[in-house]
């Protein structure tokens with residue numbers, strides 16, 4: 001009899017815990033995609049400690065990123081600076097494994113906020129071994145053909161390769177109108193002629209997809225959603 005009583009109590013405890021977990025999940029408005037974005041942001045912000053806010057505003061370089069650092073400091077974002085790769089001649093799978101490793105740790109932190117991983121995919125996903133390499137922006141602008149459709153397709157191809165390595169976004173693109181060649185990154189400018197640069201901004205809709213019809217200002221979108 002005693003054993004039955006204990007078992008019953010055990011079941012009761014499990015039931016109570018489960019009810020508490022469900023109640024907590026229902027209260028986690030920030031995790032509910034059906035809630036309005038503003039409400040979710042407000043809910044999440046109200047839960048965050050100062051340390052978590054600082055961590056989330058911090059982007060660290062891959063070379064110093066580790067599960068331990070992400071866990072300890074609630075790091076929001078990781079980047080690959082120029083030439084910063086997980087291994088020499090790393091495959092797409094190596095990249096995905098690296099990002100997934102960081103992501104797993106981020107999702108296991110108190111609030112479970114995912115990390116975002118960014119890279120300079122300039123002239124293609126150029127840090128990645130065997131990625132498709134396109135001409136630098138100055139070369140594309142230099143064609144003078146002003147073929148925005150071509151540049152848009154370059155953006156779409158680059159986005160596909162970035163995503164295939166598990167990364168979430170690419171910095172830029174650079175739409176500087178370079179007027180002084182002493183600037184060390186003039187090659188990232190399409191032209192000194194702003195009309196060419198304007199036409200080449202089509203690369204943006206190639207990279208991130210078209211702006212959705214019902215797009216709310218200030219809300220990010222990807223692939224038309």
Ligand SMILES: *[C@@H]1O[C@H](CO)[C@@H](O)[C@H](O)[C@H]1NC(C)=O
Nearest residue numbers: 087088089090091128129130
């Ligand atoms: C990386 O690839 C290059 C070119 O394919 C090759 O020459 C080099 O030996 C490779 N390095 C390593 C460490 O695999």
